[in-house]
């Protein structure tokens with residue numbers, strides 16, 4: 230008899246869906262959304278609806294392997310777990326003894342969002358070893374910095390409230406592509422007359438479905454937000470009472486935004502001045518109005534500033550008071566778990582007597598090639614595919630090719646990075662191991678138990694680092710803890726949001742709402758994460774400068790490379806995770822161009838084009854289809870480089886320049902030239 234088991238989608242997606250897996254004789258036969266989940270409500274996105282294809286794909290890694298070919302070539306031979314673990318322990322031990330343990334660098338991101346497998350036993354292991362710490366900046370750190378500076382805290386409007394909004398601004402947010410479970414709430418609002426506007430340099434699926442789309446120049450959002458403030462304050466449309474009671478620095482803000490006329494912002498953003506003024510008025514006078522800001526906006530030189538400026542808007546209009554008002558970027562900080570107990574940063578004291586150095590993951594190429602004292606001589610990669618997803622790919626690949634670099638990769642699939650491993654270890658999928666999940670698009674904490682047996686000899690990250698700790702002789706009790714012990718540690722938090730949530734309850738209910746008021750209006754009466762509880766405008770530091778690589782940036786560079794490349798997310802994939810799928814490979818092999826730009830270059834749909842700049846080049850297939858504004862080109866990302874001509878994807882073009890705060894990546898500030906190739 231088939232059995233139904235609960236699980237949770239572990240992909241790096243705000244929705245964190247609750248899943249039901251039908252298991253027949255130990256084999257998964259069906260995957261669907263759990264209809265009882267209040268936010269994810271029983272449906273799955275297209276990519277994960279087919280996840281069993283990935284689960285049982287013949288390409289999955291099943292055994293530990295040792296590299297036999299050249300780095301990057303992808304030739305390996307099978308070895309035993311014992312041999313693999315002994316080799317890793319002895320090589321890491323030697324490197325630590327010779328160069329100091331900071332010569333070892335972990336490299337991971339959120340291939341799985343499960344806390345134990347993404348930031349659990351691994352962190353303990355590397356802290357105890359005294360390895361370099363990784364600054365995990367590749368995705369959201371600029372946005373987090375901007376959000377924190379604006380509000381002092383990083384929680385905000387919950388998705389369930391969008392149904393009450395009258396105006397929804399999807400600002401750099403491809404809701405249908407990357408956050409599809411918010412959509413039904415928006416549709417509910419629209420059925421009651423709400424409007425949805427999108428602000429994006431691309432007209433993506435969400436933009437196509439919106440009531441109005443504003444094409445904005447990449448990296449110019451701060452200018453738009455400042456001009457909206459100019460209109461709102463200048464016309465007295467702000468909520469004077471809210472501002473007086475719950476904010477600080479309004480007078481300075483009024484002065485600051487005086488110069489930010491819609492006309493000035495129009496030049497920078499490409500949105501006509503009258504439309505900017507109308508948008509500001511509509512935003513301030515429609516009640517409630519909510520902003521869904523996503524992370525596209527902050528992948529730019531001044532991405533933190535952009536997020537901060539946008540996040541200040543609802544404090545001006547007093548929108549935080551209203552059910553269905555406010556702003557959402559990420560809800561993750563509402564999950565006040567005992568992360569310190571899980572990660573055990575204190576173990577560094579034992580290894581080094583101090584904190585280990587911090588290495589920015591966005592600068593991996595530079596770290597591998599030029600860090601000194603000590604250099605990086607060992608790299609341990611898990612939950613990430615840096616050869617494909619990190620910026621300035623040619624620098625990254627040159628680093629990964631270094632003969633004196635010892636590389637270990639824990640993976641499910643033979644992706645680009647796996648090809649560079651000295652030792653390649655087979656990892657379980659989220660359907661095969663226990664984990665605990667926060668979400669960054671809702672407020673439910675979820676537990677998943679293994680629903681399916683691991684294939685071959687695959688092991689979870691938790692188990693692999695537990696075994697490695699044993700091999701290294703680490704005898705601290707935390708290294709023999711079970712998954713349940715680790716979850717109990719995480720739940721051991723004094724924070725009121727976690728009151729009443731236990732492992733037993735999670736096992737029973739699978740998904741548990743944080744202990745929050747319903748509705749949750751975090752800033753209805755102040756409550757900002759500042760010393761005074763008030764929102765600080767800090768107007769003196771609000772400012773805008775165009776990204777270096779943009780139409781208003783470095784003009785000498787722009788003469789060489791006239792197009793702004795936005796390599797935003799592909800709707801039907803998850804970064805590079807589904808790069809093995811042919812359909813995904815085709816979708817991510819495309820470059821969208823504006824019709825006039827394409828005509829000037831003699832390019833038509835289906836032509837092969839070479840996209841290039843000083844950092845590298847990639848070959849893509851042209852689509853001339855109105856998806857981008859003039860001067861912008863876009864390529865849905867991220868493809869497996871090894872499947873592309875020349876073995877390079879768009880990250881051969883992207884820059885490793887960092888954001889204004891948070892040390893983040895600037896993927897979407899990237900100047901390129903495009904030419905047609907062949908005939």
Ligand SMILES: Nc1nc2c(c(=O)[nH]1)N[C@H]1C(S)=C(S)[C@@H](COP(=O)(O)OP(=O)(O)OC[C@H]3O[C@@H](n4cnc5c(=O)[nH]c(N)nc54)[C@H](O)[C@@H]3O)O[C@H]1N2
Pocket residue numbers: 241242243368400401402403404406407408428429430431433445446447448449450523524525526529795797798799800801802803804866867897
């Ligand atoms: N289908 C799918 N879903 C995903 C992912 C995926 O790869 N595919 N990845 C997951 C991950 S890791 C993340 S971080 C989230 C990200 O989720 P999102 O932030 O929604 O995704 P992005 O594609 O990074 O950016 C969103 C939109 O911002 C636009 N944009 C780019 N630059 C600018 C700008 O300067 N200003 C404005 N206003 N808009 C801009 C892009 O064109 C894009 O349409 O999605 C997650 N979900």
Ligand SMILES: Nc1nc2c(c(=O)[nH]1)N[C@H]1C(S)=C(S)[C@@H](COP(=O)(O)OP(=O)(O)OC[C@H]3O[C@@H](n4cnc5c(=O)[nH]c(N)nc54)[C@H](O)[C@@H]3O)O[C@H]1N2
Pocket residue numbers: 241337338339340341346367368369611612613614615618619639640641642644656657658659690796797798803804805806866867879880883896
């Ligand atoms: N050009 C361009 N580049 C980008 C982006 C972009 O929009 N444009 N987006 C950036 C962003 S926002 C992000 S977050 C990064 C994402 O980049 P990554 O974090 O590298 O994400 P993925 O490419 O999805 O790769 C995750 C890998 O983890 C593996 N994995 C999953 N679960 C487990 C597990 O339990 N154990 C182990 N060992 N492995 C597991 C998967 O098989 C997969 O290969 O990419 C960044 N790069």
Ligand code: SF4
Pocket residue numbers: 238239240242243244245246273274275276277278409410803
């Ligand atoms: S990727 Fe997102 S939308 Fe798709 S199943 Fe996973 S959590 Fe849900």
Ligand SMILES: [Mo]
Pocket residue numbers: 241367368369
């Ligand atoms: Mo991300």
